[in-house]
Amino acid sequence: MVAYIESLTAIQIILAINYLFVVVALFTVLFKNNNPTKTLSYIIILIVLPFFGLIVYYLFGQEYRKQKIFNRKNVLNQSTIKKYQKALAVDEEELVKLEEELLDGKVKLIKLLNSSEDAPLTRCNEVEIIRNGENTIPRIVEDLEKATSFIHLEYYIIRDDETGNMILDVLCNKAQEGIEVKLIYDYVGSSLSNATMERLSVAGVEFHPFMPVYFPKFTSKLNYRDHRKIAIIDGKIGYVGGVNISNTYFNGRNDMYWRDTHTRIVGQAVGSLQMHFFMTWDFVTEESYEIVNAHFPKCETSNRTALQIAASGPDTDWANIMEAIFTAINIAEDYVYITTPYFIPNDEMITALSAAAKSGVDVKIITPEQSDSWMAKHASASYFERMLESGVRIFYYQPGFVHAKTMVVDDVFTTIGTSNMDYRSFNINFEINALIYDEKISAEALSHFKIDLAESREVVLEEWEKRSFSNKLAESFTRLMAPLL
Incomplete structure (x- = not known):
C-alpha cells in the first residue's frame, strides 16, 4: 500500500x-x-x-519564421549583396513598362515580392526547362566540369549511388584543381557514407549537413528540412527544380518511372540563388564568409526573360512562395494548370482554387496515382471531392510517379521549383522557386503540361463518390495528419 x-x-x-x-x-x-x-x-x-x-x-x-533561427543579416548586410540588390532595383515606371510588354495586368505578382530585399526582379536571363532527371543530371555534370571559379550546391537529397557519384566525382576533381567547392546537404534526406565524406574532405570539398538530428530514419517528417535543390556554377549558371541527386530521379536506374521538371538559368537571377545559398551556408557553418564581386558576375546573355527567385521557410519574413501562388491563382483569367506530387492544400489554396474554378477559370491539377507515400496519397484524395464539386479538374498521372512542381497561368506566368502544393512546403520546409514572367517559357511549360495531361486519367466526380468505404476511412484518418506529412 x-x-x-x-x-x-x-x-x-x-x-x-x-x-x-x-x-x-x-x-x-x-x-x-x-x-x-x-x-x-x-x-x-x-x-x-x-x-x-x-x-x-x-x-x-x-513559428520559427518569427523566431528568426537564421541570422540573415550576416549575409544581407554585406556590401557586395547590397550592391547586387541596388543594381536590380526596379522603379514604378519600369514595372508599368513591364506590364505593358508582357504581363497582361498581372504586375501584382512582381510587386508582391519586389519589396522583399531577397527577391529582386531580374530582367537579364536565359531560361531552359529540362524534363526529367536523366536529362537534368548529365547537364549539371557538363556545366560543373566547365567551372573555373567556384561551385555551390544545396540539396535535400544527395546519395553516393551511381547517379550521386556522377556529381561527387566532379566535385572532388574540381576541388583538387583548386576551385572552391561548397556543398550543403539535408541531414535527413541525404545519405553519404563515411568513406564518401572522407573522400570529399581529402579532395578539399567543403561540405556541411543541414540541421543534423538523431535517429533520422524516424524523424524524416518531424523536422524543418532544407528541401531546396540548388546548383550554382561560377555565379553565371544556376539550376533549381524538383530533381534531387540519386538513382531514384534517374530513369533507367530506378524502380518506378519518375517524371520531374528542372530549370537551367543563365543570368542575373543566378545571383538570387547565390544569395540564398550564402544565407544557408552562414547558418550551417556559423562562420563569417566574405562575399566578393566575383560571386555576382556581369550578365553575359542578351536574353530578356523576367524572373524572380522566391524562397520561403523559417528564414523568411513571409510565406513568399505560397503568397505568390495564391496571388497568381486569384488574378488568373483564363487558366491555372498545376502539377504537384503532393496535393495537400491549406485553407488559402482551397479557397483560391475553388473560387477560380467557380468563376470560370479553367483549373487543372495533375498529381500521381502511384505515390511514394501511402499516407500522402490518401490525405491528398481527401481534398478531391470538394475540388471536383467546385469545378476544379483533377488528373491522375499514369506512367509512374510525377514529382514535378510547376504551375503555368494565362500564357504569361510560370513557376518551377521545389515547393509542393502542401502544408510542409508552404509552412515548414525551406523551399525555393523560380517565378518566370515570359510568354515563350509559359508556352513551353504549357506544352509539357499537355504531354503529361495526355498520359493522365481524369478523376470524375460521379465515379469518385462511389469509391470504397475503406478508402474514405483512410482519407479521413490521414487528413488529420495532413500538416505533418
Missing part, C-alpha cells in the same frame, strides 16, 4: 510538471493570435494528451 501511494505520488508529480509546461505553452499559443481553429486544436491536444501533446506542440507548433 505504501509503495502504491509512493508510486501514485510520483505520477502526480510528473503530471504536475507536465501541466506546468502546458500552462506556459498555452499562454504562448494564445498570444500568437493565430488562426482560431489551429489555436484551439493545440489547446485541446495540450490539455487532453499529457506529454504527447507537449511533444506535438514543440515539434509542430513553433
Whole structure:
C-alpha cells in the first residue's frame, strides 16, 4: 500500500510538471493570435494528451519564421549583396513598362515580392526547362566540369549511388584543381557514407549537413528540412527544380518511372540563388564568409526573360512562395494548370482554387496515382471531392510517379521549383522557386503540361463518390495528419 501511494505520488508529480509546461505553452499559443481553429486544436491536444501533446506542440507548433533561427543579416548586410540588390532595383515606371510588354495586368505578382530585399526582379536571363532527371543530371555534370571559379550546391537529397557519384566525382576533381567547392546537404534526406565524406574532405570539398538530428530514419517528417535543390556554377549558371541527386530521379536506374521538371538559368537571377545559398551556408557553418564581386558576375546573355527567385521557410519574413501562388491563382483569367506530387492544400489554396474554378477559370491539377507515400496519397484524395464539386479538374498521372512542381497561368506566368502544393512546403520546409514572367517559357511549360495531361486519367466526380468505404476511412484518418506529412 505504501509503495502504491509512493508510486501514485510520483505520477502526480510528473503530471504536475507536465501541466506546468502546458500552462506556459498555452499562454504562448494564445498570444500568437493565430488562426482560431489551429489555436484551439493545440489547446485541446495540450490539455487532453499529457506529454504527447507537449511533444506535438514543440515539434509542430513553433513559428520559427518569427523566431528568426537564421541570422540573415550576416549575409544581407554585406556590401557586395547590397550592391547586387541596388543594381536590380526596379522603379514604378519600369514595372508599368513591364506590364505593358508582357504581363497582361498581372504586375501584382512582381510587386508582391519586389519589396522583399531577397527577391529582386531580374530582367537579364536565359531560361531552359529540362524534363526529367536523366536529362537534368548529365547537364549539371557538363556545366560543373566547365567551372573555373567556384561551385555551390544545396540539396535535400544527395546519395553516393551511381547517379550521386556522377556529381561527387566532379566535385572532388574540381576541388583538387583548386576551385572552391561548397556543398550543403539535408541531414535527413541525404545519405553519404563515411568513406564518401572522407573522400570529399581529402579532395578539399567543403561540405556541411543541414540541421543534423538523431535517429533520422524516424524523424524524416518531424523536422524543418532544407528541401531546396540548388546548383550554382561560377555565379553565371544556376539550376533549381524538383530533381534531387540519386538513382531514384534517374530513369533507367530506378524502380518506378519518375517524371520531374528542372530549370537551367543563365543570368542575373543566378545571383538570387547565390544569395540564398550564402544565407544557408552562414547558418550551417556559423562562420563569417566574405562575399566578393566575383560571386555576382556581369550578365553575359542578351536574353530578356523576367524572373524572380522566391524562397520561403523559417528564414523568411513571409510565406513568399505560397503568397505568390495564391496571388497568381486569384488574378488568373483564363487558366491555372498545376502539377504537384503532393496535393495537400491549406485553407488559402482551397479557397483560391475553388473560387477560380467557380468563376470560370479553367483549373487543372495533375498529381500521381502511384505515390511514394501511402499516407500522402490518401490525405491528398481527401481534398478531391470538394475540388471536383467546385469545378476544379483533377488528373491522375499514369506512367509512374510525377514529382514535378510547376504551375503555368494565362500564357504569361510560370513557376518551377521545389515547393509542393502542401502544408510542409508552404509552412515548414525551406523551399525555393523560380517565378518566370515570359510568354515563350509559359508556352513551353504549357506544352509539357499537355504531354503529361495526355498520359493522365481524369478523376470524375460521379465515379469518385462511389469509391470504397475503406478508402474514405483512410482519407479521413490521414487528413488529420495532413500538416505533418
